[in-house]
Amino acid sequence: MIIDILIASCVVIGGLFGFVGSFGLLKLNDPMSRMHAPTKATTLGVGGVLIGSMVHAWAYEGHVSAHELLITLFLLVTAPVTANFLAKVFLNQQTKPDDLPGPSTCSLWATHDKPEHRRAAPGQQTDT
Amino acid sequence: MKLLNRFLPHPLLTLMLTVIWLLLVNRFSLNSLLFGFFLGLLIPVITQPYWPNRPKLKKPLKLISYALLVIWDIVVANVAVARIVLFMPNSKRRPAWVEIPLDIRTPEAIAMLGGTITMTPGTLTADISAQGRSLLVHCLHAPDTDEIRDEIKTRYEARLKEIFG
Numbered sequence: 334m335i336i337d338i339l340i341a342s343c344v345v346i347g348g349l350f351g352f353v354g355s356f357g358l359l360k361l362n363d364p365m366s367r368m369h370a371p372t373k374a375t376t377l378g379v380g381g382v383l384i385g386s387m388v389h390a391w392a393y394e395g396h397v398s399a400h401e402l403l404i405t406l407f408l409l410v411t412a413p414v415t416a417n418f419l420a421k422v423f424l425n426q427q428t429k430p431d432d433l434p435g436p437s438t439c440s441l442w443a444t445h446d447k448p449e450h451r452r453a454a455p456g457q458q459t460d461t
Numbered sequence: 462m463k464l465l466n467r468f469l470p471h472p473l474l475t476l477m478l479t480v481i482w483l484l485l486v487n488r489f490s491l492n493s494l495l496f497g498f499f500l501g502l503l504i505p506v507i508t509q510p511y512w513p514n515r516p517k518l519k520k521p522l523k524l525i526s527y528a529l530l531v532i533w534d535i536v537v538a539n540v541a542v543a544r545i546v547l548f549m550p551n552s553k554r555r556p557a558w559v560e561i562p563l564d565i566r567t568p569e570a571i572a573m574l575g576g577t578i579t580m581t582p583g584t585l586t587a588d589i590s591a592q593g594r595s596l597l598v599h600c601l602h603a604p605d606t607d608e609i610r611d612e613i614k615t616r617y618e619a620r621l622k623e624i625f626g
Contacts, residue, residue: 350539350543353542353543353546353547356546356547357542357546360546360551361546361551361554361601362551363556365556365585365587365599366554366556366599366601368585368599369542369583369585369599369601370542370546372579372580372585373535373538373539373542373580373583376535376539376580377535377536377539396488398487399483399484399487400484400485400487402484403481403484403485409576409580410576412579412580413575413576413579413580413586414576416579416585416586417575417579417586417587420585420586420587420588420599421587421588423587424587424588433558433597434558434559434560434597436560436590436591436594436595436597437560437562437595439590439591439592439594440591441590441591442588442589442590442591442597443588443589443590443591443593444588446591
């Protein structure tokens with residue numbers, strides 16, 4: 334009974350965070366902010382469901398299941414990469430170097446490091 | 462020692478591959494342990510040419526405490542982001558770009574820092590400077606950008622610097 338409640342609450346918490354992640358996509362009003370909702374809220378969303386699944390396997394099937402740990406691991410490794418790719422596409426298509434706080438250590442951010450922008454920023458030291 | 466280096470170029474990777482294989486099999490047995498260890502020996506030897514300047518981990522054990530810290534921060538981040546998404550009107554939210562100047566230089570450490578920033582409270586790594594000396598981070602709600610920069614530098618970068626040396 335207690336274990337049932339534990340499993341149920343894990344799954345419900347996971348579902349709630351999954352919902353918040355999708356809701357954030359609708360509610361937030363600029364592209365970069367919109368990316369925050371799915372990258373974060375879904376990690377705990379998926380995490381909650383996976384913890385529920387592990388407790389279920391341990392309590393009802395009598396063995397320790399490790400696949401969930403692997404899913405978490407792979408998710409943690411891959412989610413930032415997708416987010417970074419999306420951010421780079423946004424930077425490339427929707428922003429100019431002047432829209433961002435320029436890097437203090439050199440002249441351009443990597444995504445903007447293209448010939449047309451290099452020429453457009455005279456007076457700054459060029460990359461070597 | 463040289464012979465050992467040749468057949469075991471990356472002991473940590475060997476250990477990790479063995480453990481991941483066991484987790485994939487999902488049931489412990491001597492067979493899968495041996496096969497996992499075999500893969501753990503084979504893969505580092507085959508892939509070694511692709512890792513020419515592999516950084517040496519100075520304090521690999523610190524990775525464990527770092528991972529626990531990050532997992533805790535992810536839980537906190539989820540609640541914080543959920544509150545912003547659900548209860549804060551868009552007009553009150555202050556999204557901002559923050560530049561994080563980097564002290565760490567190894568690509569692996571910077572990649573880990575970037576990943577950590579993306580997974581933790583309201584921040585997202587967007588880009589790196591052309592020479593790899595600073596990160597561009599987007600904040601979901603940042604009334605004070607200096608505070609966020611300092612927190613990332615002291616909380617994560619300092620620890621990674623210790624680990625990677």
